[in-house]
Amino acid sequence: MSCFALHIAEYERTGRIGSTANYQMAYRMLTRYLGGSKLYPEQFTAEWLERYERWLLARGLGTNTIVFHLRYLRAVYNRAIESGLFPATSGNPFYRKRIKQVATRKRALPRETLRRIYDADLSAMHPKYALARDLFMFSFYTRGMSFVDMIYLRKCDISDGVLTYKRKKTGQMLSLRIEAPLQEIIDRYDSDSLYVLPVLNGDDSYRAYRQQQRELNKFIRKIGELLEISEPLTFYVARHSWATLARDCGTPLTIISAGMGHTSERTTRVYLAQLDHNVIDRANRKIINL
Known part of the structure; x- marks a missing residue:
């Protein structure tokens, strides 16, 4: 268990918020399974791992959620071996253990739906509705900026009409010119805050x-329901939508990859391949209609 704590502390120290949260989630699930008892190196066997996996399954967790917990547990185990906290001679419980995520269908929104989100009159509703919508559009205008990067985006990250920020997920630096629709959102939330979007209201813990994040996720999902969008609306949909529209407009793969901050075009190919269902379905419909 101390191996997990050390791993989490390292990610906290380097400011990798998303990874810290993921390791904490995996850690909490493991401690729940152990019920207060300790897990010693000699107990951590392939058989123990099978029992843990069956316990996760019995809790009704989906395949990808179980994969999530096993992957982070494996990462901590590998680091423990490297650091000498676990004896390498005890046998790797993950040997021949296949941990593969099930591909989930990603949905991107067509231009008409994006326009409906942009035009939706939310003035009579709770202010968080309008904020959630603006964050969604902000992400779209910034080539799919993640929620955490938007929230912690500082005013000093903007200079001469150019926004420059470091992705918290990868540490990669990205820059983009601020277009008029994006500037409108920035101006709308201008305040004394250090951040461009003062969502944290003085407490940036x-x-x-x-x-x-939890609260605004609920509001953006409710907006999707109000507009009768068939798939659940999330902030990540904005990223998928930007990538798909960029492709449909004939934007070269190299530019899409650079714009999204992918470290290789291979990642972008896999990313876009998950979005091709609608294109194929439309082509199939045209052929059938002939």
Whole structure:
């Protein structure tokens, strides 16, 4: 268990918020399974791992959620071996253990739906509805900026009409010119805050960020329901939508990859391949209609 704590502390120290949260989630699930007892190196066997996996399955967790917990557990185990906290001679419980995520169908929104989200009159509703919508459009206008990067985006990250930020997920630096629709959102939320979007209201702790993330996720999902969008609306949909529209407009793969901050075009190919269902379905419909 101390191996997990060390791993989490390292990610907290380097400011990798998303990874820290993921390791904490995996850690909490493991401690729940152990029920307060300790897990010693000699107990961590392939058989123990099978029992843990069956316990996760019995809790009704989906395949990808179980994969999530096993992957982070494996990462901590591998680091423990490298650091000498676990004896390498005890046998790797993950040997021949296949941990593969099931591909989920990603949905991107067509231009007409994006326009409906942009035009939706939310003035009579709770202010968080309008904020959630603006964050969604902000992400779209910034080539799919993640929620955490938007929330912690500082005013000093903007200079001469150019926005420059470091992705918290990868540490990669990205820059983009601020177009008029994006500037409108920035101006709308201008305040004394250090941040471009003062969502955290003076408390920029990780706990406050997670609370706002959970709350705003609910509001953006409700907007999708109000507009009768068939698939659940999330902030990540904005990223998928930007990538798909860029492709449909004939944007070269190299530019899409660079714009999204992917470290290789292979990642972008896999990313876009998951979005091709609608294109293929439309082509099939045209052929059938002939």
